[in-house]
Amino acid sequence: MSNITEYVCSDCGCLLTHSNPLTLESMRDVHKQLCIFARQKSMTAQAAKPASAAKPAITAQKTSTSPQVASPAAALQGSEASTASMPATATPAAVEGTGGASSSGGGLTTISLTGNGTDYSKVDGPIDPGFKSKRQVVGTFQGIKVWGPVDPPGQLGIWGTEVTVDYDICVADGACIEACPVNVYEWLETPGHPASEKKPFMIREKDCIFCMACENVCPPQCVKIFQKGQ
Numbered sequence: 001m002s003n004i005t006e007y008v009c010s011d012c013g014c015l016l017t018h019s020n021p022l023t024l025e026s027m028r029d030v031h032k033q034l035c036i037f038a039r040q041k042s043m044t045a046q047a048a049k050p051a052s053a054a055k056p057a058i059t060a061q062k063t064s065t066s067p068q069v070a071s072p073a074a075a076l077q078g079s080e081a082s083t084a085s086m087p088a089t090a091t092p093a094a095v096e097g098t099g100g101a102s103s104s105g106g107g108l109t110t111i112s113l114t115g116n117g118t119d120y121s122k123v124d125g126p127i128d129p130g131f132k133s134k135r136q137v138v139g140t141f142q143g144i145k146v147w148g149p150v151d152p153p154g155q156l157g158i159w160g161t162e163v164t165v166d167y168d169i170c171v172a173d174g175a176c177i178e179a180c181p182v183n184v185y186e187w188l189e190t191p192g193h194p195a196s197e198k199k200p201f202m203i204r205e206k207d208c209i210f211c212m213a214c215e216n217v218c219p220p221q222c223v224k225i226f227q228k229g230q
Contacts, residue, residue, distance in 0.1 A: 011037040016181070018217075023179050026213050030181040034209075107143015113190055117151030120168075122195040126221030127166040131158055144202060153192030156199070162226050163202040163214070169222035172196035176214035176223055182207045184214075 006017040007028045012035055018024040032038065128134065131147060135158065138148035147158040156167035163184055165176075177185045177200050188201035202208075208225070215223045 009035055009038075011035050011041065018178060020179075020217060023213050023217050026211055027179065027181045030209060030211050030213075034182065108140050109142055110139035111141045111146045111150060111152075113152050113156075114192075115152040117154040118192065120151070120154030120194055122171075123166070123168040124220075125166070125169040127158065127164070127169060127224045129224055131164075131166075132226075141201075142203065144205060153190065154194055156190060156193060159199075160202045160205055162210075162228060162230075163205045163208050164224045164226065165200060165202065166222040166224075167193070167199050168195060169220050170195055170199050171220050171222075172198045172200075173219055174200070175217040175219060176200050179213040179217045181211065181213065182209055184208050 005019065005021075005024070006015060007024060008015050009032075014035070016024060016027050018027060135147040135149075137145045138150050138157070139146050141159070144159055145161050146156075147164075149155060150157040158164055158166045158168075167190065172187075172195075177187070182204070184202050184204045184207055185200040186203045188199045189197065190199050191197050193199075210225060210227055212225055215225045
């Protein structure tokens with residue numbers, strides 16, 4: 001187990017890699033649950049059994065059997081198309097925008113990444129797990145809440161509601177992006193910030209499955225995951 005550094009899905013051929021075996025194991029288990037091709041094989045096999053059994057018995061059941069077989073496949077195709085489009089939800093160029101609603105993120109932006117706040121230094125972790133009771137939401141970036149204080153570009157606060165990252169601690173090592181099995185994050189350029197000039201932006205926060213992989217692998221401990229309603 002300690003020697004595992006990569007996993008290749010036998011159904012879809014997806015390659016998962018990580019230097020931490022425990023994280024890779026978590027990523028593999030989550031992928032098995034979400035793999036569209038594996039689900040398609042299972043649903044096709046289940047749908048074929050009642051269809052083949054009913055065929056020699058009553059031919060009149062063809063009209064009712066056909067929609068039953070086609071319906072899961074049609075639903076699966078819709079799910080597969082939605083999943084395939086997920087990585088394209090936002091591009092780094094789109095995320096970098098600072099004004100108005102973004103066509104890729106789909107949410108309101110009131111926070112700017114530029115300003116006069118240059119007299120700041122890197123903040124040490126970990127993220128304060130009780131920040132929601134101590135800070136106020138001061139705006140949004142493509143629909144993602146931003147908790148102040150914020151004084152760009154040197155002070156950016158904590159971003160997110162369920163997938164939260166303290167941008168003033170984050171050093172952009174990329175561990176959270178690599179560990180996330182559902183591609184919640186995209187890189188966001190943050191020029192002028194003392195800790196790092198890019199951050200993992202939780203643009204697909206609502207896709208989080210709360211596996212905690214990103215929180216567990218973050219070296220500076222700037223990530224905190226909250227279950228819905230917390």
